[in-house]
Each structure stands twice: as C-alpha cells, then as structure tokens.
Amino acid sequence: MTDIPFGFSVPGGTPDPNDPQQVARFLSQLQQFLTTPGSGGPVNWDLAKQVAINQLSSDDPALGLEDRAQLAEAMQLADLWLNPVTTLPTGVTSTTTWTRRDWVDNTLPVWQKLCDPVAGRMVSSMGDLVPEELRGQLGPMNAMVQSLGGAMFGGQLGAALASLAGEVLSDSDIGLPLGPAGVAGLLPTNIAAYGEGLELPADQVRLYTALREAAHHRLYAHVPWLRGHMLTAVEAYAQGITVNREAVEEALGHVDPTNPESMQDLNFEGVFTPEDTPAQRAALNRLETSLALVEGWVTHVVAAAVADRLPNVERLAEAFRRRRAEGGPAEQTFAALVGLELRPRRLREATALWEALREHRGIDGRDAVWSHPDLLPSADDFSEPEAFAATASFDLGDMGFDLPHPDAPGESKDEPGKDKPED
Incomplete structure (x- = not known):
C-alpha cells in the first residue's frame, strides 16, 4: 500500500518511475481509487467509510452478551430515575451495543449532511485553483485531479x-442526534476505557453514561423541532467556512505530473477556515448556544435524577462536564479538519440557567421552554x-403550544424501558 498524507492509502505500492508499466498501473489504480463510486455528492463517502473501517479493524473488540445485558439494564434504570425529574417521557425505543465500526455505520448519514456543504466548496474550487499551465500538462490526469x-x-x-x-461513548455523546431516532447506541469498549481512566467503578460509569444518553433521547424525541x-x-x-486559495495552490504546486510519487507530497492542512464576518x-453564536442549552439541560436533569443515589456523582459529573467542554483529541482533530467545533463552551452557565428555571417555575415550567425555539x-x-x-x-396555553405530558398514551411511568427490545 502507498500511503498518501491526507488520510488513506493506494494499493499497489510505490512504482519505479523508470518502469512505464509500473507507472501506468499505479496511475490506473490511483484513478480508480479516487473515483470509487460514492453517494453522488461532493465527498466520496464510500471511501470515507472504507478508510474508517480499515483504521478500526485492528482495534475494535467484539462485544459479548454480558456487554449487552449490562447496558440494557443500565438504560432501563436510567429511564426509571429520569421519570420523576422531567415531563418529557422516554425517547428510547430500543437499546443496542455498538462496536466502533457500528458507530461509523450508524452515524455516517448525519455526518454526510453536516460535512457536504464544506466539501462542496472544496471540490468546486479544485478545478479553478489548478494553474493553467499545470492543467495542460496533466492532460488525461486532469479529471483525476x-x-x-x-x-x-x-x-x-x-x-x-x-x-x-x-472516543465516543454513545450515539448522542457530542450533543447531536447522530444515530437513528429512538435507538440508544452505546459503545461498551469506550465506556470501559473511559471508566478505567477515571478510576471509578464500571457500573457507575455505565449508568451515568446511560442516564445522559436517555436524557438526550427524551429531548430529541419529544421536542419535534429540535433535531x-x-x-x-x-x-x-x-x-461560512471557506477554502483557503493560497493553501490549495501551494499544495497543488508540488504536484509533478511526470512523477506519480509527487502525489504523496500533497498537504492540505489549513485549507478550510471560517470566515470572519458578522454573519459567521x-x-x-447560535451553534454554541444551542449546544450549550442541550448539554446544560441534560447535565441538570441527570444531576437531579442521580441525587444521592451514586456515591461518586460529583466526580462523574465534573469529569463529564470537563470532557464535553474541552473535547477530546479526536474531536479537536475533527474540528481542525472541517472547522466545526462541537463543544458547548458555556456549559456551566447553561446548566445554572436550567437550575434557575427549575427553582422559579418547577419541572413543568422548565421543560415548557422547549415548546418553541423562540422561548429558548x-x-x-x-x-x-x-x-x-x-x-x-x-x-403557553394562550400561545397555543402543546406540551408532552408524562402520562401521555403509550408511556408508563411505572415501567420505564418496557418492551424495548435488545438489538
């Protein structure tokens, strides 16, 4: 395999520049690799999935029946504890355990929706940014470039x-609804590794993760406009993320069409930058505020649900709060790649706001704020x-908003999690 710096490899190895057959074979393989059929959009998502799966293949342990049973039990208990502290009924229709590859499979459609706008500008800019003299030299390779x-x-x-x-612990771990609606996807391998780093009992970390996942699902299931x-x-x-013309020109300036190995020198670091405009x-501000409100509500209701039930609740809450506010290494890498920082920077303040609403209005009044985006x-x-x-x-009644009720048809406060099949 020939490695290319921007994140994937080309089969066939490095060709001998003096061997026309090897060069021709390399170019054919490279062109086939770059034109692998995708979704029809600006990103080759089939390639993205292939790269992700290949990278995870050596470090993605299989899951056992015990993993599934433990997390299903934790989710049922989480729903039971959440029932008294929110008017929003359970939003989990099924609980499943995911490997890391499962997470990629199940969240890729949403990533496609989020990343295509940036990629579209990148792809449309490529042809315009290639110098005229280089386009002529590339000849049949122009389409490939x-x-x-x-x-x-x-x-x-x-x-x-x-x-x-x-790194992620569940499908809603970064605050966005990445997985299928109603499906609580939990990653036991990552949850166990995270718990070991905290040096806390595995069952407490597992339950706290399930509580946060269940709270996210209640929001996204019963606040219809939120997703x-x-x-x-x-x-x-x-x-508002733009393509840095100078960065692309500099990268393409290193390509020698007579030397296929020069493709390995491409470095597109710093290509994507956010515009510094009032609109951007x-x-x-809207994105960070929305993330903070979601994560602040989840943090608040989980704290109310746990109360004195977990001996290490303060350590757990602080660890999760810091983790969401700072982001892990992979999240920071992703932010650098596409310019999207999915971190609630004002998480503590948002949590305090929901706590104040609970004190002044009670549970019903606090959750009523989710009835319409204009009320946030x-x-x-x-x-x-x-x-x-x-x-x-x-x-809210005078404003014509309908609120979900904890005793809505089909929901049982006495039997949370009932009839939720294990995938």
Whole structure:
C-alpha cells in the first residue's frame, strides 16, 4: 500500500518511475481509487467509510452478551430515575451495543449532511485553483485531479471519524442526534476505557453514561423541532467556512505530473477556515448556544435524577462536564479538519440557567421552554439566569403550544424501558 498524507492509502505500492508499466498501473489504480463510486455528492463517502473501517479493524473488540445485558439494564434504570425529574417521557425505543465500526455505520448519514456543504466548496474550487499551465500538462490526469477534492476530503473524514469512534461513548455523546431516532447506541469498549481512566467503578460509569444518553433521547424525541434546529445550526456555520486559495495552490504546486510519487507530497492542512464576518460570528453564536442549552439541560436533569443515589456523582459529573467542554483529541482533530467545533463552551452557565428555571417555575415550567425555539434563552441570558427565570413568564396555553405530558398514551411511568427490545 502507498500511503498518501491526507488520510488513506493506494494499493499497489510505490512504482519505479523508470518502469512505464509500473507507472501506468499505479496511475490506473490511483484513478480508480479516487473515483470509487460514492453517494453522488461532493465527498466520496464510500471511501470515507472504507478508510474508517480499515483504521478500526485492528482495534475494535467484539462485544459479548454480558456487554449487552449490562447496558440494557443500565438504560432501563436510567429511564426509571429520569421519570420523576422531567415531563418529557422516554425517547428510547430500543437499546443496542455498538462496536466502533457500528458507530461509523450508524452515524455516517448525519455526518454526510453536516460535512457536504464544506466539501462542496472544496471540490468546486479544485478545478479553478489548478494553474493553467499545470492543467495542460496533466492532460488525461486532469479529471483525476478535479476529483481529488472529494477523495481527499473523504479520506480525511474517514480517518477523523475512526479517531472519534475510539472516543465516543454513545450515539448522542457530542450533543447531536447522530444515530437513528429512538435507538440508544452505546459503545461498551469506550465506556470501559473511559471508566478505567477515571478510576471509578464500571457500573457507575455505565449508568451515568446511560442516564445522559436517555436524557438526550427524551429531548430529541419529544421536542419535534429540535433535531432540525440543531442540524441547521451546524449547517449554517458550515456554510461560512471557506477554502483557503493560497493553501490549495501551494499544495497543488508540488504536484509533478511526470512523477506519480509527487502525489504523496500533497498537504492540505489549513485549507478550510471560517470566515470572519458578522454573519459567521452570529452562526457560531447560535451553534454554541444551542449546544450549550442541550448539554446544560441534560447535565441538570441527570444531576437531579442521580441525587444521592451514586456515591461518586460529583466526580462523574465534573469529569463529564470537563470532557464535553474541552473535547477530546479526536474531536479537536475533527474540528481542525472541517472547522466545526462541537463543544458547548458555556456549559456551566447553561446548566445554572436550567437550575434557575427549575427553582422559579418547577419541572413543568422548565421543560415548557422547549415548546418553541423562540422561548429558548439567548446567549445573553446565560449571564443572568435568575433574571431570565424570574421575568420570562408566559402562558403557553394562550400561545397555543402543546406540551408532552408524562402520562401521555403509550408511556408508563411505572415501567420505564418496557418492551424495548435488545438489538
């Protein structure tokens, strides 16, 4: 395999430049690799998946029946503990355990939606950025170079997603609804590794992870506008990420069409940068505020559900809060790749705001804020949570909003998690 710096490899090895047959074979294999059929969009997602799976193949332990039983039990208990502390009923229809490769398989469709806007600009820019004299020299390789953007981005994304798959604990771990609706996908391998790092009992880490997953699902299942709101916030920010012309020109300037090995010298680091415009700053503010509100609510209700039930609850809560606020190495790598930082920077303030709403309005009044996006606090309200909770009063019935009720048909407060099959 011949390694290419932007995240994937080409079969066939490095050719001898003096051997026309080897060069021809290499170019044929490279062109086939770069034009692997994908989804029809700007990113070669088949290639991204292939890269991710290959990277994970040597470090993705198989899961046993005990893993499944432990996490199914933890999710049932999590739903039971959450019932008294929120009006939103369970949003989990099934609980399943995922390997790291399973996580890639099940979240790839959402990543495609989030990353295609950035990739589209990259691919469309490739042809324009190739110097005129180089285009003439490339000849039949020109089409291959034009497709390089989609393949390069697919390869980078595949490597980044593989790294993320080694860190995430569940499908909603980064605050976005990445997996299928209603399916609580938990990664026991990563949960166990995370618990060992904290030096806390495995069952407590497992239960706390299940509580956070169950809380996320309650929000996304019973706040019908939230999923679209969150994904739109990410897309709006992604629309303001631009291609750095100088970085692409510099990278392509190192390509020698007579030397296939020069393709290995491509380095597209720093190609994607966010625009420093009022619109982009506003989009970033909306994204960070939305993430903070979701994660703050989850942190708040989980704390209320746990109360005095777990002896290490403070350590668990602080570890998870710090983990979400700072992001892990893989998350930082992903942010550097596509310019998307999916971290709630004001998590503590958002949590305090939900706590203030609970104190002033009770559980019903706090959860009523999710009835419509216009009712959500703004970033400015984070600084004055007591003032917002005390003054932002309204009658939702008069405004025509319908709230989910904990005794809604089909939900049982006495038997949480019942009839949720194990995948």
